[in-house]
Structure formats: C-alpha cells, structure tokens
Amino acid sequence: xxxxxxxxxxxxxxxxxxxxxxxxxxxxxxxxxxxxxxxxxxxxxxxxxxxxxxxxxxxxxxxxxxxxxxxxxxxxxxxxxxxxxxxxxxxxxxxxxxxxxxxxxxxxxxxxxxxxxxxxxxxxxxxxxxxxxxxxxxxxxxxxxxxxxxxxxxxxxxxxxxxxxxxxxxxxxxxxxxxxxxxxxxxxxxxxxxxxxxxxxxxxxxxxxxxxxxxxxxxxxxxxxxxxxxxxxxxxxxxxxxxxxxxxxxxxxxxxxxxxxxxxxxxxxxxxxxxxxxxxxxxxxxxxxxxxxxxxxxxxxxxxxxxxxxxxxxxxxxxxxxxxxxxxxxxxxxxxxxxxxxxxxxxxxxxxxxxxxxxxxxxxxxxxxxx
DNA sequence: AACGCGGGGCG
DNA sequence: CGCCCAGCGTT
Numbered sequence: 260x261x262x263x264x265x266x267x268x269x270x271x272x273x274x275x276x277x278x279x280x281x282x283x284x285x286x287x288x289x290x291x292x293x294x295x296x297x298x299x300x301x302x303x304x305x306x307x308x309x310x311x312x313x314x315x316x317x318x319x320x321x322x323x324x325x326x327x328x329x330x331x332x333x334x335x336x337x338x339x340x341x342x343x344x345x346x347x348x349x350x351x352x353x354x355x356x357x358x359x360x361x362x363x364x365x366x367x368x369x370x371x372x373x374x375x376x377x378x379x380x381x382x383x384x385x386x387x388x389x390x391x392x393x394x395x396x397x398x399x400x401x402x403x404x405x406x407x408x409x410x411x412x413x414x415x416x417x418x419x420x421x422x423x424x425x426x427x428x429x430x431x432x433x434x435x436x437x438x439x440x441x442x443x444x445x446x447x448x449x450x451x452x453x454x455x456x457x458x459x460x461x462x463x464x465x466x467x468x469x470x471x472x473x474x475x476x477x478x479x480x481x482x483x484x485x486x487x488x489x490x491x492x493x494x495x496x497x498x499x500x501x502x503x504x505x506x507x508x509x510x511x512x513x514x515x516x517x518x519x520x521x522x523x524x525x526x527x528x529x530x531x532x533x534x535x536x537x538x539x540x541x542x543x544x545x546x547x548x549x550x551x552x553x554x555x556x557x558x559x560x561x562x563x564x565x566x567x568x569x570x571x572x573x574x575x576x577x578x579x580x581x582x583x584x585x586x587x588x589x590x591x592x593x594x595x596x597x598x599x600x601x602x603x604x605x606x607x608x609x610x611x612x613x614x615x616x617x618x619x620x621x622x623x624x625x626x627x628x629x630x
Numbered sequence: 631a632a633c634g635c636g637g638g639g640c641g
Numbered sequence: 642c643g644c645c646c647a648g649c650g651t652t
Contacts, residue, residue, distance in 0.1 A: 309648095310648095312648095313647070313648045313649070314636085314646060314647085315636090315637085315638090315647080316639070317647075318638090318639085319637075319639085320647085351636085351637075352637075353635080353636025353638090354635055354636055354637090354648085355635085355636080356634095356649080357648090360649085387649095388649070389649085390650085391648085392647070392649085393647085393649085396647070410648075411646060412647070429631090430631065453647095457647060467640070467641065468640095468641085494644095496632085498633090498634095524634085525634090526634085526635065526636075527635095527636080573636095573637090574637090575635085576635075576636065577635070578636095614637065
C-alpha cells in the first residue's frame with residue numbers, strides 16, 4: 260500500500276475512535292431520553308419493544324408496549340392468548356404482519372424452545388419477524404453481544420458524520436453502513452453504544468432541523484464541514500402512490516352484522532371489515548343504485564338503505580384510500596351470504612378493524628375524515 | 631434487487 | 642402534501 264493511503268487509513272481510524280468516544284461521552288453526560296424499555300434485560304420485553312418500534316415512532320409505540328407488557332407479563336402469556344385478542348391489542352399500530360409474526364414466535368419459543376428465548380445473534384435472527392436490526396438490538400441489550408444496530412437513526416448519523424451519499428436503501432448502502440456501524444461500535448459496551456447512537460440520532464442528529472449548533476460531534480462531522488447535512492442521508496426509492504376506491508356495506512339482519520376477516524395479500528391482513536366493494540374510480544351511490552345492487556349481487560329483494568356516508572379519505576404511506584360506508588337493513592340473512600360471519604355488536608367490539616372503519620364507527624369522529 | 635406493508639407527526 | 646419513523650418478508 261502506498262504511503263499516502265496509509266495516512267488516510269490512519270486518519271480514518273482516528274476519526275472512528277473519536278466518534279465512538281464522543282457518542283459515549285454524550286450518552287453518559289447528556290442523554291436524558293427516557294423510555295419504558297430502557298435498561299430492560301428480559302429478552303422477551305426487549306424483543307416485544309423492538310418489534311413494536313419497527314418503522315414506528317417511539318411516541319406511537321409507547322402505550323402499546325405498556326398495554327402488551329401489562330396484559331402479557333411473560334412470553335407464555337402472549338403465546339397462550341387467542342389470535343383475535345392479540346390483534347385487538349395491536350389494532351391501530353399498523354404493519355399487521357408484525358403482529359402475526361409476534362404471535363408465531365411467541366408460540367415457537369414457548370412450545371419448541373421450552374420457553375427459553377434464544378441467546379445468540381444467529382439464533383435470534385432466525386426467529387420470524389426478527390431481522391438484522393432487531394436481532395442486533397436484542398443480542399446487544401440482553402446479552403451484550405457485539406452487534407451494531409442499523410436503523411434509520413444509524414443510517415442518518417453515519418451518513419452525515421462520514422459524509423457518505425451512498426443510498427441507504429440500496430444493497431451496497433446497507434452493507435456499507437452495517438460495516439461502518441460495527442467498526443464504530445464500542446465493543447466493550449455494545450448495548451450502551453447502540454442505545455447511544457439511536458438516542459443521538461433521535462434527539463440531536465434529527466431528520467429535520469438537526470441540532471448542529473449544540474452537537475458534540477460538530478467538529479468531527481464531515482457533512483457539517485461541507486455544508487451537506489441537509490442532503491444526507493440519500494435514498495433512491497420513489498414510492499408509487501395509488502388511489503383506491505372502497506365501499507363498505509354494513510349489512511344488518513336479524514340483529515347481527517356481516518363481518519369479513521381480511522386474509523389476502525393486501526393491506527390490513529388479518530383485520531376485519533364489512534362487505535367490501537372495490538372500484539377503479541369513484542362510484543356515485545344513490546339509494547336506488549344500492550337497492551339495485553342488493554338485488555343483483557346479493558339476491559335480496561327487499562333492502563332498506565339506512566345511510567350513505569360521504570367520501571372519507573385516509574392517507575397511508577403508499578396508498579390513498581377513498582372510502583364510503585353504506586348501512587343496509589335486510590329482512591333476513593340472505594342465503595347468498597351465509598358463508599360470512601354474522602355477529603352481534605358485542606362480538607364485533609372484540610375484533611380488530613382498520614383505523615378508517617373504527618373512525619367511521621365512532622359518530623363523533625366521522626366528520627374529521629370527510630373528503 | 632425490488633416491492634408491499636399503517637398510521638401518525640412534522641415542516 | 643411529502644417525508645420519515647428502533648424494518649421485515651416475499652417474490
């Protein structure tokens with residue numbers, strides 16, 4: 260290797276050491292972020308908190324963590340409950356596949372591993388719903404294994420401090436930042452370091468309006484020196500948004516309501532809904548059209564249209580939902596719909612529904628979503 | 631390698 | 642309105 264390359268290499272090694280030290284110093288003297296799972300040593304609770312926090316803000320996840328740990332103090336409690344109850348507790352948190360995998364893993368650990376949570380990174384990352392981030396978090400927090408977490412905070416902090424514009428959502432970027440994070444990791448106290456860099460990213464090196472003026476890494480930060488802080492990190496994905504037109508028919512007969520559990524590979528998997536009709540564009544529902552639709556689609560001659568809502572709008576990350584709700588009273592449960600569940604209001608209260616449906620069900624909140 | 635998956639908060 | 646959040650599983 261050329262002499263000049265050795266010099267650059269040496270400078271890089273020095274920079275890394277300084278950054279590790281500066282982050283730990285900040286953590287030990289100024290980090291006052293408090294969270295219910297901080298300092299937790301029970302791998303079950305660490306795992307639970309990390310799954311809840313995947314792609315989810317700490318403030319949004321906090322109450323869910325408290326509700327779950329209160330209702331399920333151990334992984335055995337969680338494994339033993341009915342699916343519907345667990346989904347009800349997860350209701351509103353989003354990314355419902357997490358809940359499905361949470362239950363699967365709880366039962367796997369309870370039944371196949373005799374209740375012993377795995378205690379090495381390799382075994383932890385093999386669990387369903389646990390990827391590289393979550394495994395590193397559990398391994399470092401619970402067992403002090405030297406694995407660096409790489410989450411949105413870490414991508415941001417490292418891309419700025421080292422002024423790296425490799426896209427964080429590329430395969431190359433993930434590998435590069437993972438390697439870098441493991442080099443910066445304080446091997447003697449991996450758990451504390453991982454906590455430090457994430458808290459630092461969340462409170463100082465924030466996505467918008469980072470607190471560079473009071474940042475203890477200010478002089479070390481390459482992006483700061485080059486005036487590129489606001490340009491980092493770089494992502495190259497442009498997500499396509501599509502609009503969907505959904506009409507839910509709340510069909511009532513014999514004191515019960517038709518309920519359907521969503522199961523296809525689509526949003527709100529495993530949550531419940533009413534009878535859904537999806538169209539490629541806005542449908543102008545009139546009482547006559549609804550009556551005619553009941554006749555044609557449900558083979559129901561006498562249908563009483565109770566109400567037709569306005570168009571409610573909900574913005575998801577990747578979809579815009581335009582929804583209408585139509586309440587229909589039928590004289591009896593039609594033979595064409597006996598395959599569906601017909602439930603009482605009390606039974607429906609036990610089930611998890613998408614946010615949008617719950618908001619419509621609450622008359623006080625309906626108007627806030629009117630398009 | 632690319633895509634799909636919720637809901638909320640912020641500028 | 643667009644961006645981001647203690648990411649992961651599927652194809």
